[in-house]
Amino acid sequence: MTRLTIDVLVHETAWRDAVADVEQVCRRAALAAAEASNRIPDAAEIAIVLADDAEVRRLNRDYRGRDAPTDVLSFAAWDEFAPKSGADVIPLGDVVIAFGTAGADATATGTPLDEHLTHLVVHGTLHLLGYDHISDSDAAVMEGLEIAVLERMGIDDPYGSPHSDRT
Template identity: 50%
Template sequence: MPELHLDVQRASSATNLPSDEQIHHWVQAALGAHREEAELSVRIVDEDESQQLNRDYRGKDKPTNVLSFPADLPADVELPLLGDLVICAPVVTREAREQHKATSAHWAHMVVHGTLHLLGYDHIEDADAELMEGLEVKVLAGLGIADPYQPADRSTEAPRA
């Protein structure tokens, strides 16, 4: 397993957030055999900070689930620094509810997804998306989490009042 140096920053008023240990476990699973050593930060934020970052860096004026900021190091600098993830707690919670997924499973997916972005994977082109999604599904399966791209099985849900 890669040696992981992880800084978790909690800048959200949300409750029921994953523990530092859970986040560490999910990042390590995503890193897999890609790196011997890695250093990154995960910042958990509310919608206002997510929206500002998404607007400033992606030109999209709305909060989003996860933003990845890869370290932009010169090629000749050999440091384990991968970059930063910014995860919006209210968006992740809302998406989990809307998609009928366990909140912890959706958190794991967002951490894995963002970490793969830091490793250089992307989903802009269809072929790249297939590769990245396949890796996500594989990593999540290794964590005991169902394929996030398949519709949730709602037949086991209790009826709503």
């Protein structure tokens, strides 16, 4: 049985005003992504940082060379193919989400912010577990997994048309 510790750090308090029980939304999304991936070690931890655009812009500039905010950044600390470290708990890494950018994206697509946040946490968690979207084939695998996880959570496909059975 996998034991996953999910720490949610709220650096931007506007998240708490905009999303009810925001910490639980994040934990639920990260756990769902990890369970669906079949790549999670027996005991692991993830940190989810709910930040503002300035913090994400700084991180994006310092670590990716892009001087602009983005909706989500993932900083993986674990490689499933690396030799076993012997640690009791494996740190998978950090997912950092920008309030302003995520909120603007949600508004632009007509998606409730809690659902968009769920998608971003799922997406970021999958990155921590080694998924990426650099090639078309890798993107298809990752997006397919995201869609399946979100569907199980009752959230529409963020890459396509809404499910026909939802109102």
